[in-house]
Amino acid sequence: MASIKINGVGYAVRTDPQKPLLWFLREDLGLNGAKYGCGIGLCGTCTVLLDGEPVKSCQVTVEEITGKEVTTIEGLDDELGQKVKAAWIETEASQCGFCQPGQVLTAAHLLRTTPQPTDTQIDESMTTLCRCGAYQRIRAAVHAAAKPEE
């Protein structure tokens, strides 16, 4: 039986090992923050952190995450995660909100590895699609979250 850790909780998994992580999270665990958007790893709405790295959960199977640690938007509650979420709220970066879990998780990873990202670094990292076109505020939210505490 596979053993995986999701948002700090260890699970013994009996589900089909070939099942994509996205559907495992949504159907088996009821964690609906990761969304289905394209199914081919292009749009980023299903993004989760796997051992801290953003991955498209529609492209990873349950088998492939055995022994690894997954963080979904529901579990992003460390100091940096909270700072990113607060910046998102302050900037009003969401419109419909559907892509925002993917955006927030990607931003949290970017800021962990690059605490003061340039616009070019934001361009390169923040690739989750947003059909509402909230990009300008998403960029502003990343910059706001990157600000040192006053």
Added chain:
Amino acid sequence: MASEMNRRTFIKATVVGFTGLTIGCPDNSDDVEPIDGGADTNGDAGVPESYSLDLWINIDASGKITVQIVKAEMGQGISTGIAMIVAEELDAAWKDMYFELVGEFAENAYAPYGFGSPMTSASTSISVNYTRLREIGAAAREMLVAAAAARWGVEPATLTTAESTVLHPSHGSLTYGELAEDASNLPVPQEPTLKDPARFKLIGTPAHRLDTTDMVNGKSVFGQDVVLPGMVYGAVRHCSVLGAHVTNLAALQAAIADTAAMAVVQIPHGIVVVAPSIWQAQKVADSLVLETDATPTQLALSSDSISSTLAECLTKPGLNVHTAGDAPAAMAAAETTVEAVYEVPLLAHETMEPMVCTARVDGDQIELWLPTQGAAVVVRDVAAQLQIPEASITVHATHLGGGFGRKVKADYAVQAVLAARETGEPVKVMWARKEDVQHDFYRPAFTAELKGGLDAQGNLVAWMTKNAGPSILGDGLPFPVDPLSIAGFNQVLYEIPNQQIDHVACKLGVPVGFWRSIGHSQNAFFVEGFIDELAVASGQDPLAFRKKLVHNDPRHLAVLERVEAMSNWGTPSVPGAAQGVSFTEGSGTYTAQVAEVSVDPGNKMTVHKVYAAVDCGRVINPDAVEAQIQGGVVFGLSAALTGEITIQNGQVQQSNFHDCPILTLADTPPVEVGIVDSTEPPGGVGELGVSPVAPAVVNAIHAATGTRIRRLPISRHFGT
């Protein structure tokens, strides 16, 4: 039933139905068990008693004020905007305001304090309902005041309200929470007194949305997130040829025998494969070979045939939709005439949340949970297609992962009901992205022929235009021309003494529908591109030319002057870039945009910046106006740069974001929004950023290169 229920019962039933059923545990939880650290977060916290004021407002004993939203929340922030208007008249503290989405039912459920249209479309939620929403807040306030007056035995006129509290000089104060129960037993005032707008405290100030925190925590319930006890999943496959039907159902049902799938259900133009997991359902659906009844006509449909049909339609005499003066005579007498033909392609919506609907059938009762812009449309269409009474259908609204006009349609609701009825289980029907792209109700392909006449002084004296394309509203309209086909076309914003404007309705054999900004999405491109051609032909500055044509209308002029100042017109912010301007009206809002564009020696074009001046009348939430205009520009820019659905052999050729791309964050230029101060009635904003951007960009490309683009997308002409 819903339409016969009294409204109070209806509200309570709706609220209980929604909260009681969408927050459930996943049914597959026996496939997984926590082995450490799993905390139970489902504690039974005490919930204060809540009272309905019969005004789409509930106030609970703790003072929490919940406005029930019958409009679709799809990112435009309408729930917050509605709550702001209600709170303003209610004199409620903003911190007390909450909202709850409820499914719309029949139109008569709204009277007298209704919400107008049964759809959330055409940027009308605020513009149509502004006064009614104020009346709702004011009526609720008067009920709370009356309750306090009775409690204290004083005249209501001696009382004032502020910050969710009723105040009396000697009796002190009572909170709305303390008064809610008494107020809920009082009659609803029919003619409440509205506030003097000069006393507005909330309206016109930037407010944080009430739902952002849930969204960034992944807690908002979208249609995709609905969970019902015992729910199974349905994957949809449509016939790839548009309009065809599946003919080998029995073979498909036999083919799933050794798979995880439980059923194959026939739906109009396709099938639903039902399985315990959407992953299994989709795998089986992908493996099936559909046989269809595709006709030679359906198979012959192509982008080329669509263009030919449009071109042929343009040669027909149209129906006249506007006349002023004598355009043919003025054209004949003009010093200079200019003629051009424009064309735009089909466009897909590509909401980030593909179509999804969960249905449960219990005897003759049908319950639906879905992201919809028109619950009333869902009720009507499901009832009509399945020949069941409307009263047996209940719709529960969820957040929409984007709407943009696609989720006005009820096709996915019908599919879910069919799957649930046949399997006897609650079914969540979900579309793969490919189905979403290939079975949309597309922004119609359209064309226009435009002719303008200028006198020797460069004045625009004659305007003869004709557009042609399919009706979105379809046949059997109570008026001769679909107003959506000519929106932004039959009434130009400019003072032109002689005008003849015609329209030809033209069937294309493609499903078409509402697409953010509807008719304006093509007509603004036609009109504003061509106005630019006339300015250039007469050697006039395009912005000065427009200003001259609106000089008698101060409101129009002010918007153009605002964008002129914002953009420092004539001096682009990026060296080497060129500017293009456009000016449009829709839903009572005026928008002028300037785009700054450059084209490099390799013919690759870049949009550096967009300025948008907006006069949307009285502003409710300026922060939301800015967000909507910025998002609208991005939406319009995606379409202008690369947006195109093509058809070959009756099949849509695109399937996902790789071949019908939308703008990315890296592609998106800064959009500076300037809001014109106004006390005019509120106009719409959700769509108003969209349509001006294509003409602003093509006009800038002309300024940069001398190349005039009359056929979108721009990627047909330049690298993007």
